[in-house]
Amino acid sequence: MLKTGWISLILLRISLSICFGQDPVFSQITSHPLLINPAFAGLFKGEIRAGIQFKNNTDIPDNKYVNQLSAFGIDTRYKSGNKDFWTLQGIITAYKIGDPLFVNQKISIGGGYMKLLKEGRYGNGTQFLSLAFQLGAEQTSLGNNSWYSNQYDPITGTINLSLPNGEPNNGQYSSSFIPDFSAGIVWSDSWSNENGVYAGLSIFHLNNPKNGFIPNSNSRIHRKMNFITGGEFLIFENIKFLPAIFYLRQGTHQRISLGTPVRFNPRDWKDNALRGGIWFQGSQSENGKWYLGELTFQTIFEFKTMQIGLAYGVGQKPINSGNFSRNSFEINVTYTKPANYKNKIACPRL
Numbered sequence: 001m002l003k004t005g006w007i008s009l010i011l012l013r014i015s016l017s018i019c020f021g022q023d024p025v026f027s028q029i030t031s032h033p034l035l036i037n038p039a040f041a042g043l044f045k046g047e048i049r050a051g052i053q054f055k056n057n058t059d060i061p062d063n064k065y066v067n068q069l070s071a072f073g074i075d076t077r078y079k080s081g082n083k084d085f086w087t088l089q090g091i092i093t094a095y096k097i098g099d100p101l102f103v104n105q106k107i108s109i110g111g112g113y114m115k116l117l118k119e120g121r122y123g124n125g126t127q128f129l130s131l132a133f134q135l136g137a138e139q140t141s142l143g144n145n146s147w148y149s150n151q152y153d154p155i156t157g158t159i160n161l162s163l164p165n166g167e168p169n170n171g172q173y174s175s176s177f178i179p180d181f182s183a184g185i186v187w188s189d190s191w192s193n194e195n196g197v198y199a200g201l202s203i204f205h206l207n208n209p210k211n212g213f214i215p216n217s218n219s220r221i222h223r224k225m226n227f228i229t230g231g232e233f234l235i236f237e238n239i240k241f242l243p244a245i246f247y248l249r250q251g252t253h254q255r256i257s258l259g260t261p262v263r264f265n266p267r268d269w270k271d272n273a274l275r276g277g278i279w280f281q282g283s284q285s286e287n288g289k290w291y292l293g294e295l296t297f298q299t300i301f302e303f304k305t306m307q308i309g310l311a312y313g314v315g316q317k318p319i320n321s322g323n324f325s326r327n328s329f330e331i332n333v334t335y336t337k338p339a340n341y342k343n344k345i346a347c348p349r350l
Helices: 004-012
Strands: 048-057 066-080 084-098 102-118 126-142 178-190 196-204 224-236 239-241 244-250 253-259 262-264 273-284 290-302 306-315 328-337
Touching (some): 084 126, 102 178
Antiparallel strands (some): 048 066, 048 328, 084 102, 102 126, 178 196, 224 239, 224 244, 262 273, 273 290, 306 328
C-alpha cells in the first residue's frame, strides 16, 4: 500500500513557492516570460532570446526533502510582410519535490503572430498585439527512493528498502507522456524609446490533461489562468522603474505577485545596467484567507547580450499551516542575439 499521506501531500501541494496550485512558480516572474504567457514570444528588442532558470528551496529540515524547479526556453520572430511577425518558441521544464521524490518533466513547442496595430515614428507610439500557443507533452513519476508499508522493519523500527515492497511493477510508477495545450494574448504600447506598457492574459492546461501515474487514476491538472501587466518608465535621467503585477488562478487557488524593479544605466556604462528590486508574493491559504507568501529580493546584471538574475526568497506561511515551504535561491541566465535594423521592434522591457 502506498504511503497515502505523502502521496496526498505531493499531489495536492506541488509548489516551490507556497502557491497552493498544481504548478510550481518561479520567484523572478518576468525573467522567464514564456512560462507566464506564450504570447511573450518575440516581444523583446533582440532577434533570438534563450534563457535558463533554476530554483532551489533551502532551509529544509530533512536533507532528503527536495524542492527544485528548472526551465529552459528559446524564442524568436520572423518577418511576415512589411510590419508583422511570426513567432516560434520552445520550452523544457522539470521539477522535483518531496520525499519520496515526485518528478515532472515537460517539453513544449509553440508559435504565434505579432500584429502591428500602430506604427510610431522612431519607435514612439508603437503598438503590437501578440497571439500564441504552446503544445506540450509531460510525464510524471515517483522516484526510486519511494518506500511502502511492507518495507517497514518492526524489529529495528526503520525502513529497509531491500525488503519486497509488494507493489505491482515493483513500485515503479510513471505516466506516459500526456499532451497539454496552452494559449495567450499580449498587448504592448511603447510611446517613446524609454516608456511603455504591456498587458497579457493566458490559459494553461486548456485540455485539462490527466497527471496521474498510478494505474486507473483519473487525476487531472486544473486549468490555470494568468494575467500580467507592467511597464517601463523613465523616472530620472539614468533610472527606470519596471513595475509588474501578476495574478494566477488555478482551481480554487490564487496568487498575486507585485514586482518593483529599478534599472540603473549611466551613459558611460553603455549597454550595461544594474537592476534591483523586491517581489511581494501573496497566496491564498487552505481556509481561503490571503497572506504574504514570499518576499523575494532580486538583483539583475545586464550586459550587451546577456542578463544574469539572482534572487533570494523568504518564505512565509499562515499560522498553524503544515506546508513545507522554506526560503529559496534562484538564478536566471538569458542570452539575447541583437536584431538587425529590418527585424528590430519597439516594445517595453520586461
